[in-house]
Amino acid sequence: MKPANVFLAGLGCRLPSAFAASEAVAAGLYDPAVFAESALRGVLVAGTEPAPDMAVEAARVALDRSPGGAASIGTVLHASTFYQGPEMWSPSAYIMRELGIRGAGGTEIRNGCNGMLTAVELGAGLLSHQSDDRPDILLTTADNFNSPLINRWDSGPMGVIAADAASSVVLSATGGFARVDAVVSRVYPEFEAMARGDEPLFPPTGSSGRRIDVVGRAQQFNERVKEIDGVSVGDGIAIACTETARAAVGEAGIEVSDLRWVLVPNGDEATTRNCVMEPLGLDVSRSQWEFGCGIGHASASDQFIALDHLLRTGQLAAGDHVLLFGGAPGWSAVAVVLTITELPAWA
Numbered sequence: 001m002k003p004a005n006v007f008l009a010g011l012g013c014r015l016p017s018a019f020a021a022s023e024a025v026a027a028g029l030y031d032p033a034v035f036a037e038s039a040l041r042g043v044l045v046a047g048t049e050p051a052p053d054m055a056v057e058a059a060r061v062a063l064d065r066s067p068g069g070a071a072s073i074g075t076v077l078h079a080s081t082f083y084q085g086p087e088m089w090s091p092s093a094y095i096m097r098e099l100g101i102r103g104a105g106g107t108e109i110r111n112g113c114n115g116m117l118t119a120v121e122l123g124a125g126l127l128s129h130q131s132d133d134r135p136d137i138l139l140t141t142a143d144n145f146n147s148p149l150i151n152r153w154d155s156g157p158m159g160v161i162a163a164d165a166a167s168s169v170v171l172s173a174t175g176g177f178a179r180v181d182a183v184v185s186r187v188y189p190e191f192e193a194m195a196r197g198d199e200p201l202f203p204p205t206g207s208s209g210r211r212i213d214v215v216g217r218a219q220q221f222n223e224r225v226k227e228i229d230g231v232s233v234g235d236g237i238a239i240a241c242t243e244t245a246r247a248a249v250g251e252a253g254i255e256v257s258d259l260r261w262v263l264v265p266n267g268d269e270a271t272t273r274n275c276v277m278e279p280l281g282l283d284v285s286r287s288q289w290e291f292g293c294g295i296g297h298a299s300a301s302d303q304f305i306a307l308d309h310l311l312r313t314g315q316l317a318a319g320d321h322v323l324l325f326g327g328a329p330g331w332s333a334v335a336v337v338l339t340i341t342e343l344p345a346w347a
Contacts, residue, residue, distance in 0.1 A: 019045045058166040059168040177340065262323045318342050321339055
């Protein structure tokens, strides 16, 4: 999709304090061998702060940075990966009430760690249909992984640590600090079982009290499936990432070499290099993996936390092209190409 007149007008993040990975090793929480290999420095931990409250805080920053503020919001899209509060309840409505947004539409997006990028895609399609008095769209996401159902220190491949954080974006048709030049999303269902493993579909994991073992599920899949269409699973995922990213760059009408930064889910240097950067023909220094090593994998917020960091630290200029790429269970791949139109006053 090549949207017309879709801009990021506001951006906000809520980042809890970081917990050092070395302290987790000393406490017996984090495998010392994985720690040494991954070079991950720490993870953001929110304690008992509810995820929707973090989303509200991030949204307040984004709305303060947006010219229209809360009064301009006609739709709210809230993305989440983990539990948000009571089941059969609406976190998006809670966020709207806390922000004083009334008379607008809203819903929740569940597309794993691609939730926020999917919200950009859906928001881009909705933006031209907003009312004149409420023309903007608010995107939010937040997760808190403090739960007996999951071990954040063993929640992904290559030592990935699940982090707590929130981010928010205001989409506007009238202008902003970044223009959305392309969005491409694809699902590669041949890899669906990689996130399911031997888990039964019923009863649901949470309702039965079983722990969520993402790594174990992937291992079960890899033991059964060595190749798909003659390609190893690892290479297949890398091909899916590259295909989607290149499609978005082509849709934006630029070359891969034109990208100033490529922002991907936070992980170790090797995974970032092998799965995304090298297949694109780019050096890993054009990613933000080193910054992300002190954040952890903050589900759907990673790319927007990195974008906020780049803007606030003067590492972006007008005219720069930025690729935001994400992968999630499904296998879902989403790529968004932005062009920085101006440096916002808050940068």
